Amino acid sequence: MTIWKRKLGLFVGLLSALVIFVPSITTFAKWQVLPGHRVQVISLIGTTKGASNLSIVGSGSASRTVIIVGGDTGVKKSQIHSIATLIKSVSSHILERSLGKLPTNQTEIFLYSQQSGYAGAVKKAFPSKEVSTVVRQTGGFTLGSKVYVPLYKYHDSAFLANTLTHELTHATLNEIGVGSKLPTWMNEGLAWYNGTAAEMTVDKRTALQMTRQLDTQLQQAQKLGELQSIHRDGGNVLEKNPPYNIEFQDYLGVKYLINTYGEDKVTRLLSVLKRDSFSKSFKSVFPISATQFTTSFTGTGRPS
Numbered sequence: 001m002t003i004w005k006r007k008l009g010l011f012v013g014l015l016s017a018l019v020i021f022v023p024s025i026t027t028f029a030k031w032q033v034l035p036g037h038r039v040q041v042i043s044l045i046g047t048t049k050g051a052s053n054l055s056i057v058g059s060g061s062a063s064r065t066v067i068i069v070g071g072d073t074g075v076k077k078s079q080i081h082s083i084a085t086l087i088k089s090v091s092s093h094i095l096e097r098s099l100g101k102l103p104t105n106q107t108e109i110f111l112y113s114q115q116s117g118y119a120g121a122v123k124k125a126f127p128s129k130e131v132s133t134v135v136r137q138t139g140g141f142t143l144g145s146k147v148y149v150p151l152y153k154y155h156d157s158a159f160l161a162n163t164l165t166h167e168l169t170h171a172t173l174n175e176i177g178v179g180s181k182l183p184t185w186m187n188e189g190l191a192w193y194n195g196t197a198a199e200m201t202v203d204k205r206t207a208l209q210m211t212r213q214l215d216t217q218l219q220q221a222q223k224l225g226e227l228q229s230i231h232r233d234g235g236n237v238l239e240k241n242p243p244y245n246i247e248f249q250d251y252l253g254v255k256y257l258i259n260t261y262g263e264d265k266v267t268r269l270l271s272v273l274k275r276d277s278f279s280k281s282f283k284s285v286f287p288i289s290a291t292q293f294t295t296s297f298t299g300t301g302r303p304s
């Protein structure tokens, strides 16, 4: 999930099995991820009013296809094109590098031009008492291979690139089969790591501004004695409401591991994780146990 206003968030995990969601499709772009990590829009097809078979931008043998869907009639074809471009030029490279994988052809991205459409998607995925908070506070969420994005909240392609890459990270982790085995801090941390890298690519200044602000929040919480380690057990982050962004702290945890031990350790972990438990996999890849790391890492210094 992408936290809206960059403050709070929660990870939805693999609810996809429980969700049957068929939005009114207006247009969709068909994606092709070619060998060699290139993504191409192969066609943009309209199915309802105002839309038509538009263009064939590329061709070739598809190995991966990500579908982008207008979740309501207000989503313009040009917006679908922009999203396609962002994923093609930014997200795919970042995902490939950090996860060693790309989203599969099961992946679908649903876009909403209005709150009512997004709220409809949220209603089908979340318990009713959480719906209004999720609609207000989130910038997108992922269920299995399906990504939902409230496009009407975005006026900035850098932040949109962040969200798309963030949610596609969750989708890819689910598709690899490790999404539910990863603890929340690492699942969100990886999504943040990739999302932030995407934002940096599009607009470095804004991205740095964001991380500095979030960093200041952490430091203030530390001064007030309210900073916890990244170790936490489940619970609803939206309800806990700590004075800093927990997911940003998760991001710092993943960033620390990557900067200290190398990006290849993460892909190694994901591969081992397919057959082993998280704690066992973590221990086999890093020279520190997961518990030792999470209970001592706060984001403001080295873990002890």
Ligand SMILES: [Zn+2]
Binding pocket: 001, 002, 010, 011, 166, 170, 188, 191
């Ligand atoms: Zn997330």
